Amino acid sequence: MVNKLLFLYFASVILASAVLMITRRNPVHSVMFMLLLFFHIAGLFVLLNAEFLAAVQLIVYAGAILILYLFVVMLLNVDRESAAPRANRFWPWMAGFGVLIAGEALLLISRGAFPVEDGQSMRLAGGVRELGETLYQRYLVPFEIASLILLVGLVGAVMLAKKKVKEE
């Protein structure tokens, strides 16, 4: 019962801050609502016995990616933002179709049956040890490829954003 109440709290805050995030005029406000959303998603992960992922969510998403967004939003001027329209001219269509698709998905999910029970054994409780053993043994090659992706991201970001130096 407590778990259900916690889930309903997390879900309502997540949905409300997501809607506010895509409707705010000022991008800095959007980033702040995104921060709230990430915190509550981390809470949802704790509810699902994934404590390590909750920590990773907070450190990487809220601590690194969102701060990067905030830096770039503040780096570029957003003065014109107060006057310009915030959505393109098709937005009523898009919002209507969004409500339609969400309603359809909710209807289908609520009518479907999921033959799994809530996990009972606590051995798997988001243990960092089991997670590390699985990651470094069974998924070692994808892990190395992920490091390569991060390297490409690093080099690509620097190469794209640096000023071109005139060669004389």
Add this chain to the structure above:
Amino acid sequence: MIPLSWYIMLSATLFTIGVVGVLSRRNIFIILMSIELMLNAANINLVAFSHYLQSLTGQIFVIFVITVAAAEAAVALAIIILLSRNRGSVYVDEFNIMKG
């Protein structure tokens, strides 16, 4: 306990909000953050399945999704800086140089 379908409903709704954000906003920052929103919706699904199926594979997938999201954010923000430096705008409907 909490039924699995609640998590899937939350994730589907969150994903749809992200899609609406991508399709209707003009500011390119909000579009990128909506993409992050969609990735997070998929993460909720993966962790929920991992919990209910008692398998760690879902959590491993979430780690890879977060890695890719970090790399994607870095490259995309570099592209945004380049765009605003060259075109002087962060609104996607003003980037129509390739329009026929």
